[in-house]
Amino acid sequence: MHPSVHARTTPDKPAIIMAGSGETISYAELDRRSNQVAQLLRARGIGIGDTVAMCLENHPWFFCLAWGFQRAGVHYVGISSRLTAPETAYILADSGAKILFGSAYLAPALDEVATLAPQVPQLRFGLDAEHALAAMPNTPIADERAGADMLYSSGTTGQPKGVKIPLPADPAIDATNVLVQLAMMAYGINADAVYLSPAPLYHAAPLRWSMTVHKIGGTVVVMERFDPEAALAAIEKYKITDSQFVPTHFVRMLKLPEDVRKKYDVSTLKCAIHAAAPCPVPIKQAMIEWWGPVLFEYYAGTEGNGSTFITSAEWLGKPGSVGKALSGILHICDENGDDVPPGTEGQVFFEPTEGMMPFEYHNDPAKTADAKNKHGWSSLGDVGYMDSDGYLFLTDRKSFMIISGGVNIYPQEIENLLITHPKVADAAVIGAPDPDMGERVVAVVQPLDIADATPQLAEELAAYLAPQLSRVKMPRQIDFREQLPRELTGKLYKRLLRDEYKQAYEKAQAGA
Structure with a gap:
């Protein structure tokens, strides 16, 4: 209401x-x-x-x-x-x-x-x-x-x-909606909720979830800007019961010194929702060990074309999954738009069910049409697979795929490994132009301490990755940045990095 x-x-x-x-x-x-x-x-x-x-x-x-x-x-x-x-x-x-x-x-x-x-x-x-x-x-x-x-x-x-x-x-301003029902039934959010919003409010999830808490009658605590220790302090001070984070928030909180992490009482938390970007398995595992089984994950987009949901208990049995379909019917499709068998990778589509609102990309009918396949199912452009129990596992975004020497490589797996290294604050893996391979795998790393941005750290990271990745997926180059172009909502502007490497390549070719 x-x-x-x-x-x-x-x-x-x-x-x-x-x-x-x-x-x-x-x-x-x-x-x-x-x-x-x-x-x-x-x-x-x-x-x-x-x-x-x-x-x-x-x-x-x-x-x-x-x-x-x-x-x-x-x-x-x-x-x-x-x-x-x-x-x-x-x-x-x-x-x-x-x-x-x-x-x-x-x-x-x-x-x-x-x-x-x-x-x-x-x-x-x-x-x-x-x-x-x-x-x-x-x-x-x-x-x-x-x-x-x-x-x-x-x-x-x-x-x-x-x-x-x-x-x-329903034109009535006090009408309930699907998100209110979901918040109350799936997440247990009620009028006693004290909800922490640590992310920028212009983004879909913080805006819609905070307004949902208002509809239910709870209190929304807004962080002016995210800081890992300040978030923990706010949880203790305001006795936060519910919140929403993105994986980069978890990474930054986990990389605080242990004595700082232990200083704050987070026991009032009943529900810590996360979404917006893939969460590396070790990061989520560490958060559940720290905060208890209060993490709830969903996969969805601003488009509202479908969603999945998973509890901490379910996730511990299916590590890495983003859950089962909650709205819409989930499909994994091949390039022809047809369903593939369980365990087979393909593009993630949602089939609309009764009562779901259609969406369009404003002033872009071509993009709207491109988001749908021949069945009328729509996709956000992500790739993944569904297991035989109906749980979705995301591989990466289709547009982020690197094709090196004819082999399809998804950067997410490499990024998830890099972020677990104790000296790494953030990481992006892209395909840079390569005259022999078409694209070569490049890792762009933001160290916790920029003073560590040395050839020695690059060697250390390569040695860290080598036992865990097949040779074709290994970065051929590791570069460092003081800050990656990541939106505060967790989204990484890979386009900016790819454009930078493409321009450098074209300039080098022109000068050759």
Whole structure:
């Protein structure tokens, strides 16, 4: 149900707590502010079915905006605060956004956006947004209607595309949805939940899960930015019961000194959900040993075309699996779009079941069509296999596959091994152009300490991998970076690395 219901029953209960500052917004205040947001949209001529955008850091007003959009029947676009001005301007133009809510904190980038997208008016918190909203009535608009997010893919393999779903069939703003039912039944999240959101709120999972907790009536604790020790401190301080992480969060917490990890009480945690990127088996094993069997994993996409789910107990019996189908019917298909036998690798597809919403990539009918096979089943572009019990194991993304000397190599396996080395903070494995092999395997490693970025560490890592990988999968080159181009949501921008190596190769060839 909409938080406005909780504003009537538990008005003083915290709906939002900012983990760092402690700033708290009650359900009554969330209700007032979201009404003002909806009123502002109508005052600006923005109606049902229009599109609006927000580009904010994890800000106290973020959910006030989101819930205001939900009351106004608009499609709302959350834009990464880490994008460049041209990337933001592209999303504004592509989505047809009628207004952009930003913040004074992001002023340098948003000033440039204003020159690139002058057709989109901006309001910024810390500048003029609070004043504009304060002038609005804090009562509901006359034509309340449920809205829907329209989130853009992270552009890991090309220009980001907006995932557009129809506005909910039930126009009532307090209608329940599938995610609410899932949260309560599969994850046990209830009105007593204190939910930690450590990731950027513009991303699908943090936004949708946090808003789901609001629908249920729990409290959402928002980290302004992720820090491994600060996350543990927040779990202890706010007695967190539920949360969502990505595997890079786990890696960073596990690489804290043992005395730091043991310093914090995490016993209140009942449910630690993770998704968004593959989790190496040793990392997840170590987290279950540390936190207990409270890890729940799912596989799904912004597209909402299907999902899988697995508990800690199930995972311990099927290490590496992302679970069985929870929504949609799971299929592993060959290149012709036909089912393959259990244990055989292929592309992962979901067949829609009754009540599932269709999706489209905004302004890209070709990409929408390409996501479906001849049966009408849709895919996110991942490759994997299903065992005879119906459990899905992901191999990698199809677009990340390296073809070296005619052999198909999936980088995920190599990356999962590298990340377990004690001196490695992050790793990406790509295919770089090679005149003899077509592509050669290159590992780009972010050391925990950049001072370790030496030929000696490269040799140490190669020796570490050699007993665990077949010769064809061994990196032919190991390079170091102070920081990999990884989004805070866990997504790795491999396209940037591949483009870099491709350009270097072409430059070398031209100079040869």
